[in-house]
Amino acid sequence: MPCGHYRENMRGGVVTLFLCGDVMLGRGVDQILACPGDPVLREGWIRDARAYVDLAEAVNGPIPAPVPPAWPWGEALRVPAEAAPDVRIVNLETSVTCADAFAPGKEVHYRMHPANVPALAVARPDVCVLANNHTLDFGRAGLVETLDVLSGAGLRVAGAGRDAEEAYAPVVCPVADGVRVLVVARGMTSSGIPPSWAATAERAGVAHVPEPTAAAAAEVVERVRRVRRPGDLVVVSVHWGSNWGYHVPREQIRFARALVDGGVDVVHGHSSHHPRPVEVYRDRLILYGCGDFIDDYEGISGYEKYRDDLRIAYLPSVEADTGRLTEVRMVVLRARRMRLEPADEEDRAWLRATLDRISPGTSITAGPDGVLRAVGTAAAVRGPNGTSFRNSFL
Template identity: 50%
Template sequence: MTPHAAPDRIRLFLCGDLMTGRGIDQIMPWHCPPHLHEPYVRDARDYVELAERESGPLPRGVAEDYVWGDALRWLAALAPDRHLANLETAITGSEDHWPGKGIHYRMHPRNARLLQAASLDACALANNHVLDWGYAGLAETLDALERAGVASAGAGRNLAAARAPAILKVPGKGRVIFLSMGSDTSGIPAQWAAASRQAGVWLLPERTSRAAAEVAAGVQAIKGPGDLVVASIHWGSNWGYTIPEAQRTLARALIDEAGVDLIHGHSSHHVRGMELYRDRLILYGCGDFLNDYEGIGGHGPFRDDLTLMYFPDLDPRSGRLLDLRMRPMRIRRFRVEDAAPGDARWLAELITTLGKQLGTAATLDAEGALRLDSP
């Protein structure tokens, strides 16, 4: 991969879920009150202690770039045109937690600057944590992102706002149209669906045909020559490698019928397989990119501490994928660091094994990055 994207291609940085609440929020200079409403853990500082038992003392009052660790070096070296992620944490001091939910993520509004530290251009918000702290929490999240200069999609003060894309100009190359939507299969409560006079998230209909038609209507109204459309979808379970046929059907329908050029799927806490369809990239599960799970047992075989930085190069004229490199990373001490060579090989083997049913494979290049192959 060249250090900078060539003039005839647009390079993106994509990653999975940013879960920057609870423990991570507690080690930042500003943090929300630590009390939680979980069935077993009542204090967010307990997650810090769990991580410290696993990896040693954690710093307190860390700078906003701390959590990004080695990722910042790769962002500088590969110079993507636009940076995109799924923000699965409310940015709020609201105390109006959503009743009946087992987990509630939030980070202090002043910590929104950590998104700026990685030069994030836009965040997907159609997920099952953005309303953890109620409608006041959602409103504060939207305001905090606007103040930070980070665009958002997928949630808003009404349905039209939730469906509205983030339109990201790439000077001299075109535009990236970033859409965010969610499925109830990811645990998004039905009550969170935005309506004409109700704030909430863009919750897709269960039927694939209706979901594709909704997305197509929005894309057709805005997509022009030189525009790349990225559909960021929160779908499916937290654990497991099986890709439901309904997800494959929806992804292909969005490409065939809605003119989507890349599917950015997330919800799983670990990396899942990926597919190339009509030269379009479908990422079924990008995994967590930042979380406070260190020291929590129970899902070790899935290696949820391993994650990827995705750097796809796309042709802005046709939308087809030109190249994909992935940097293997590890979440440790509430930050991302370069994965060890053995861990990088494990990720390559995982993607190749999962890709047997999807027509894809991954190999390690001389620089330690994963390259997507189509055997």
């Protein structure tokens, strides 16, 4: 499948993206698909992936396994079908492999049977981000198999490769009229990526960043500069931070803003299991944490206050000639029986109020259609050096 849904003429000179957080098609989700892999796990309290199916069914009712490939996406597939985005970007947080060499020292391992790759392809992603802490759950052999399977399905990847050149390189998505979207992916140690997973000149791995420093941001900007043409739009997808909580460390804020100051148009952050702050900085979108999109977490208790059952499909639109953000639509969904369905009005209202409270200098509103929108409001977060923190994160 070619990268980007090429159009002869863009509507109004605007490029629209589809972005979501972690797509975790392994473990329990893999078990309900047509070709479930080996269910054996090495977790502290669950040793069989089918137990996650049992937990979900205990909360929300039976799952009619085996389910068709579109099942995990559910009503979410209507979002890109109706919005017709130019480029679709997902963070695939799952190995696609039959390998059984569990990465040592990890508590959780995700893998999806290669025969279940239609459950990913059905969403027609243009770029699958692999710079995350589950890509090498089954070693480098598992990563190479993942790369081979995705390539065989016509799916392009960013943030991992057979060597460093491939892993760190931008993916180029032609859109229309000479406009291209460049997608760069990085994964940080703070998300649980071991430094040993980094790709090298001789070794497969991920595009790893030890810390969100100014030097690391400059490296990304410089790598983009080498391939960027006038009119190109740039998305940097970054896997970072802890799983829970709304606090965003200042180092991450500085890193994201440094990317924007260096010419990046959208920062697509993920790793947290629930949505984190949204920021409009210098007319550019920064998503500090998109939250999970597809997973097998139903029935797992302890974090109910974060409402991790609520998921967001992000649809930012940017001017093709300037990269300036024109609109951010956020479609709220809810996970039930390992399938995404529309969230009700009460759930949407809760998420709108939460995002509005935690997002610095950004107002989150809801339209009559139930879709949330983000609008930048504070001049304090628009300085060229990203040094003002008057609007603090919680």
